[in-house]
Amino acid sequence: MIEEANWKPIPVGNNLFSEGLIGIEECTDYTFTKNGDIKESSTPLKRKKKTSNNNKKKQKIDENDFTLATSGNTSNFDESDSVINQDYTLDAWSCFGLPDVILRAIGELGFDDPTPIQSMTLPSAILGRRDIVGAAETGSGKTLAFALPILTGILKLKESAGSEDCKPLYALILTPTRELAIQVKNHIVAVAKYTGVNVAVVVGGMAVVKQERILSKEPEIVIATPGRLWELIQQGNSHLSKVDKIKYLAIDETDRMLEKGHFQELNDLLEKINFDKNISKERQNFVFSATLTLVHELPNYLKSKRSKKIGNLTPEQKVQKIVKALGLNNPKVVDITEGKGTSETLTESKITCSIEEKDYYLFYFLKMHPGRTVVFCNSIGCVKRLGALLTLLNCNPLPLHASMQQRQRLKNIDRFTGNENSILIATDVAARGLDIPRIDHVLHYQTPRTSENYVHRSGRTARASREGISVVFIEPTEIPRYIKLCRTLGKADDMPSFPVRENVLSAMKKRVNLARDIDKLQLQVKKAGLESGWLQKTIEEADIIADDFNTKYDNKEVSKNKKLLELKKKQLLSLLNMPIYPEKFNGNHPLFSAALSSTTDSKNDSAITLVKDIAPKQNGKKKNPRLFKPKKHTIIK
Numbered sequence: 085m086i087e088e089a090n091w092k093p094i095p096v097g098n099n100l101f102s103e104g105l106i107g108i109e110e111c112t113d114y115t116f117t118k119n120g121d122i123k124e125s126s127t128p129l130k131r132k133k134k135t136s137n138n139n140k141k142k143q144k145i146d147e148n149d150f151t152l153a154t155s156g157n158t159s160n161f162d163e164s165d166s167v168i169n170q171d172y173t174l175d176a177w178s179c180f181g182l183p184d185v186i187l188r189a190i191g192e193l194g195f196d197d198p199t200p201i202q203s204m205t206l207p208s209a210i211l212g213r214r215d216i217v218g219a220a221e222t223g224s225g226k227t228l229a230f231a232l233p234i235l236t237g238i239l240k241l242k243e244s245a246g247s248e249d250c251k252p253l254y255a256l257i258l259t260p261t262r263e264l265a266i267q268v269k270n271h272i273v274a275v276a277k278y279t280g281v282n283v284a285v286v287v288g289g290m291a292v293v294k295q296e297r298i299l300s301k302e303p304e305i306v307i308a309t310p311g312r313l314w315e316l317i318q319q320g321n322s323h324l325s326k327v328d329k330i331k332y333l334a335i336d337e338t339d340r341m342l343e344k345g346h347f348q349e350l351n352d353l354l355e356k357i358n359f360d361k362n363i364s365k366e367r368q369n370f371v372f373s374a375t376l377t378l379v380h381e382l383p384n385y386l387k388s389k390r391s392k393k394i395g396n397l398t399p400e401q402k403v404q405k406i407v408k409a410l411g412l413n414n415p416k417v418v419d420i421t422e423g424k425g426t427s428e429t430l431t432e433s434k435i436t437c438s439i440e441e442k443d444y445y446l447f448y449f450l451k452m453h454p455g456r457t458v459v460f461c462n463s464i465g466c467v468k469r470l471g472a473l474l475t476l477l478n479c480n481p482l483p484l485h486a487s488m489q490q491r492q493r494l495k496n497i498d499r500f501t502g503n504e505n506s507i508l509i510a511t512d513v514a515a516r517g518l519d520i521p522r523i524d525h526v527l528h529y530q531t532p533r534t535s536e537n538y539v540h541r542s543g544r545t546a547r548a549s550r551e552g553i554s555v556v557f558i559e560p561t562e563i564p565r566y567i568k569l570c571r572t573l574g575k576a577d578d579m580p581s582f583p584v585r586e587n588v589l590s591a592m593k594k595r596v597n598l599a600r601d602i603d604k605l606q607l608q609v610k611k612a613g614l615e616s617g618w619l620q621k622t623i624e625e626a627d628i629i630a631d632d633f634n635t636k637y638d639n640k641e642v643s644k645n646k647k648l649l650e651l652k653k654k655q656l657l658s659l660l661n662m663p664i665y666p667e668k669f670n671g672n673h674p675l676f677s678a679a680l681s682s683t684t685d686s687k688n689d690s691a692i693t694l695v696k697d698i699a700p701k702q703n704g705k706k707k708n709p710r711l712f713k714p715k716k717h718t719i720i721k
C-alpha cells in the first residue's frame with residue numbers, strides 16, 4: 085500500500101487538453117507499508133473471500149493447455165457482479181488504475197494485497213506507461229507485474245478501436261521454456277477471466293497445424309518460446325506477421341533469454357519488431373527476472389592484471405546492457421533482490437561427500453524427509469541414471485528433461501503437482517519460473533554450474549511467502565563452483581551442513597548398493613539381448629549358418645546374469661519392505677519412530693527445522709566460504 089508519493093507531470097499533446105484533459109502525472113517515487121500491510125481504515129473491513137474454486141481446480145495439463153484461451157466476455161459482464169458487491173477487500177489494489185473486470189478476477193484468486201514488486205511497478209507501468217525493468221526474488225509475483233499493465237492497456241485499446249474485421253496482435257510475451265509459457269498463459273487467463281481478451285501459446289513440441297488453427301482466431305496476446313515463434317513468422321503466419329506492430333512486449337527471465345548464443349531467434353525477432361523506430365517507440369516493454377541484476381566477481385587472475393578494460397560489471401551496468409540490447413525507452417528500474425534473488429523464507433544447506441556417496445545421501449534425504457521434492461541434475465544422463473536407480477528403490481521418480489516428448493513432460497509435471505510426496509528429477513529445464521504449489525525441498529544433486537541456476541532452482545520452493553529448503557550436494561571437484569556461488573550471492577558464511585544420522589545412512593547404503601548392482605546387471609542383460617537380437621536378424625536376413633551363435637549369445641554368462649538379477653531383485657524387494665531401522669536401534673527415539681515409519685506425517689517438519697536448529701551452532705564456528713575446505717560430511721552421532 086503506497087503511503088507517500090511524488091508525482092511529476094508528463095507532457096501531453098495540446099490536442100488532448102482541448103478534449104477536456106487537465107493533465108497526466110507520473111508517480112516517480114513512493115514509499116509503501118512493508119509487505120503491503122493495509123493501513124487502518126475508518127470503515128470496517130469486509131469479510132475476505134477465500135480462494136475460489138477456480139484456484140483449487142486441478143489444472144488440466146494436456147493438449148488443451150496449448151489451445152486458445154478465451155476469457156469471459158466484457159459485454160456479458162453484469163454490473164451487479166461488480167467488485168464491491170463481491171465482498172472482496174481490494175483496497176490495496178485500488179490505486180493502480182486497474183479496471184473492475186480485472187479487480188474482480190484478482191479478488192476471486194484471493195490475492196488480497198499486491199506483492200512488493202507489484203506495488204512498486206504497477207503505478208509507473210499503468211499510470212505512467214513506462215517501460216519496466218524489474219528484479220525481485222523468485223516466487224514474488226513478477227508475472228502479474230507485467231500481465232496486469234498489459235491487460236489494462238489492451239482493454240483501453242480495445243475500447244478505442246471499436247470493432248474491426250482484422251483483430252490486432254497487441255502483446256507478445258516471451259519465455260525461455262515451453263512449460264513456463266503454458267504456466268504464464270494459465271496465470272494470465274485467470275486474471276483476464278472477465279476481460280474478453282484472448283490468450284494463446286506458441287511453443288515447440290506441438291503440431292504446427294494446430295498452432296496455426298489457434299492463431300487463425302487472432303488472439304490479442306501471444307505467449308511464446310522464441311524458436312517456434314520465429315519459425316511460424318518465417319512461414320508467413322498472417323496473425324504473427326503483425327508482431328512488428330505490437331503495443332506490449334514482455335520478456336520473462338530476460339537475463340537467460342539474452343545469454344550469448346542462447347536464442348539466435350530472439351535477436352532476429354527483436355530486429356523485426358524494432359525495425360520501424362516510430363512504431364517501436366510507442367511500445368511498452370517489460371523486462372523481469374530474479375537474477376537480472378546478479379553480477380559475478382572476476383576470477384583473481386583477471387583482477388590481478390589490474391587492466392582498466394577488465395572490471396567487475398556492476399548491477400547498473402548489467403541493466404544498462406539489457407536496456408540497450410532491447411532498445412528500451414527510459415525504463416523504470418526496480419530491483420528489490422539485494423543482490424541475491426532467493427526468497428527470505430528459503431532455508432539453505434549443503435551436503436559434502438564423495439561422488440559415490442551422493443546416491444546414499446539422496447536416498448537418505450528422500451526417505452527421511454518425505455514431501456514434494458525436486459532433484460536437480462546438470463545433465464540429461466544424470467536424470468536418466470537417477471530415474472532408473474530411484475525407480476528400483478520404489479521412490480517413483482518423475483523425470484523431466486529436454487529430450488522427452490512434450491506430452492510426457494507436461495504429464496510428469498501434472499503428476500508431480502498432484503501428489504504431495506512426489507519426486508521430480510529434472511535438468512535446468514525446470515529451474516526457471518515453474519510455479520508448482522507447495523514444493524517442500526529442492527535438492528541440487530549436482531552443484532549448479534552458475535549462481536543464476538542456483539537461485540532459480542532454489543526458487544521452486546519457498547514461493548509466495550511459504551517456507552522451503554534447498555540442499556546443495558557437493559563432491560570434491562564441485563567445491564570451486566560452490567565457493568564461486570557463495571561469493572556471487574554475497575554469502576558471508578558457509579551454508580550449514582545438513583544433519584544426517586550415520587546409523588540410518590548405513591542402512592540406506594545397503595539398499596542403494598543393491599539397486600546399483602541391479603541397474604548394472606539389467607544394463608548388461610539388456611545389452612546382450614539387443615546384440616543377440618541384432619545378430620540373429622542379420623544372420624536370418626543374410627541367410628547364413630552361424631554355428632557359434634548360440635554359444636556366444638545364449639551362453640552361461642547371460643543366463644547366470646539373469647538368475648543373479650532375479651535374486652538381487654527379490655533381495656531388494658524384501659529389504660525395501662522392511663522398515664529402515666538404524667543399527668542398534670532401541671525404538672525409542674522420537675525422530676526415528678516418526679520419520680522411519682512408512683507414514684509421512686512427520687513431513688518436512690524435520691528438514692527445515694533440523695537445519696534451523698543446527699545453523700546457529702554451526703555459525704558459532706563461522707566458516708567463510710572463501711576459506712572453505714570441506715572434509716567429509718558432518719554427521720550427527
Ligand SMILES: Nc1ncnc2c1ncn2[C@@H]1O[C@H](COP(=O)(O)OP(=O)(O)OP(=O)(O)O)[C@@H](O)[C@H]1O
Nearest residue numbers: 195197198199222223224225226227374517519548
Ligand atoms: N498479489 C499476490 N498475492 C498472493 N499471491 C500472489 C500474488 N501475485 C502472485 N501470486 C502468486 O505467487 C506465486 C508466484 O508468482 P510468480 O510465478 O509470478 O512468481 P515469479 O516472481 O515470477 O517467480 P520466478 O522468479 O520463480 O519466475 C504464484 O502462485 C502466483 O499466483
